[in-house]
Amino acid sequence: MSFAQSWDFTPGARVVADDLRQCSREYEWLEEPHVSPDGERVAMVAALEGPAFTMAVNGEAWETTFDKAWYPRFSPDGRLTVLVQADGDWTLAVDDAPWEEQYGYVWNTMFSASGDIIAACIQQDGEYGFSIDGTPWETLYENANQPVFAKAGNASAAVVQVKSLAQADVVTFQEGIFSVAVNGEAWDSIFVNCWNLVFDPAGKNVAATIRRSLYDYSVAVNGKAWAGSYACAWGPAFNPATGAVAAPVRKAGAWGMAIDDAMAWEARFGQLWQQAFSPDGSKLAAIACVRFGEFTVAVDGTPWGMSFPVVTDLTPSPAGARFAALASDHNTNFAVLCDGKVWDGRYDMAYAPVWSADGAHLALAVEKAGRQTIVLDGKAYSQSFDKCYAPAFSPDGKLVLIRALAGGKCHRIVAPVTAFTG
Numbered sequence: 001m002s003f004a005q006s007w008d009f010t011p012g013a014r015v016v017a018d019d020l021r022q023c024s025r026e027y028e029w030l031e032e033p034h035v036s037p038d039g040e041r042v043a044m045v046a047a048l049e050g051p052a053f054t055m056a057v058n059g060e061a062w063e064t065t066f067d068k069a070w071y072p073r074f075s076p077d078g079r080l081t082v083l084v085q086a087d088g089d090w091t092l093a094v095d096d097a098p099w100e101e102q103y104g105y106v107w108n109t110m111f112s113a114s115g116d117i118i119a120a121c122i123q124q125d126g127e128y129g130f131s132i133d134g135t136p137w138e139t140l141y142e143n144a145n146q147p148v149f150a151k152a153g154n155a156s157a158a159v160v161q162v163k164s165l166a167q168a169d170v171v172t173f174q175e176g177i178f179s180v181a182v183n184g185e186a187w188d189s190i191f192v193n194c195w196n197l198v199f200d201p202a203g204k205n206v207a208a209t210i211r212r213s214l215y216d217y218s219v220a221v222n223g224k225a226w227a228g229s230y231a232c233a234w235g236p237a238f239n240p241a242t243g244a245v246a247a248p249v250r251k252a253g254a255w256g257m258a259i260d261d262a263m264a265w266e267a268r269f270g271q272l273w274q275q276a277f278s279p280d281g282s283k284l285a286a287i288a289c290v291r292f293g294e295f296t297v298a299v300d301g302t303p304w305g306m307s308f309p310v311v312t313d314l315t316p317s318p319a320g321a322r323f324a325a326l327a328s329d330h331n332t333n334f335a336v337l338c339d340g341k342v343w344d345g346r347y348d349m350a351y352a353p354v355w356s357a358d359g360a361h362l363a364l365a366v367e368k369a370g371r372q373t374i375v376l377d378g379k380a381y382s383q384s385f386d387k388c389y390a391p392a393f394s395p396d397g398k399l400v401l402i403r404a405l406a407g408g409k410c411h412r413i414v415a416p417v418t419a420f421t422g
Contacts, residue, residue: 112153
């Protein structure tokens, strides 16, 4: 049973925290609130006298204190994590229990899809890599960047520097100094650059965009580069059904989509990126520039009939073959795009769309005139708040969990989809 299936989806509203400034220990300040995925807990970094730092959860302070604490994040399974420093060393604390292993620095907490495995980037003695549930890679590198963690939680990867580079050593750089390390082991192949790493859903294969020279871009899968050479390329994506790899590539001054090194979409776009497959792999969508300064979503190479100055947050449904995205006029006047249509509402801000598990409903947090609420299928919830977090659907898709802050309180609301009428 997933963590979400254990949530309380009884319709109704209640206050989780009556006073967000309350803490069981005297404090100098509390930082911004973070609400758990199930909406049952609200956590804040608490600066105590001393100085010392800890976490306050629903007003109750952790027993352990630290010299520093930052980047609190709830895992998908509801555990609270925070990066902490004590006696000059850094580690990750999970529900008031720090990892035993300590490092020179820790950052970028990541989770498996279920939340049962936690990873973070680390630096120790000037070398970089990953720590998985407190266990570091056996091999660390003088440079590790572009970190990714498989949704299955079974693999981690990063672009790593495998050759040292003296100052202004352009020759060595152009010969190639970067590779990809998977679970700490670097590929045998070396490139001028690697970026945009991605795992397949099972976490068994990894692909990356590469540069073999200053002008030769391509894609490598498990260390083997495509034979094709392109003027530029963006991040790859795995087809979840077939394992094929798709990547936007530039040829003859325009962008198209290559799948396994063969052109699948004609190179006719001014830009093409952030592609995503439907869960069954039957459809492929991407954000596309159809004319200068005009963006839309293209599905299987066919653009939707509307365009905007900016399109972001392309999101496939978890079931079926539906796609949604956000559009804006240069970060103002946000609109929601869904299945080739534009919802009526316009907003000062809109956040990443969330689908119900069956793909029947789409919801997101939006802001207008300084107030936030949840919009579902184009219709707003009747109440507005100071802050709304991403909505969540019940497993059957009939109820929506709203997590919100208003009036110094943390609210938890479970509303039926029929309650969205605005």
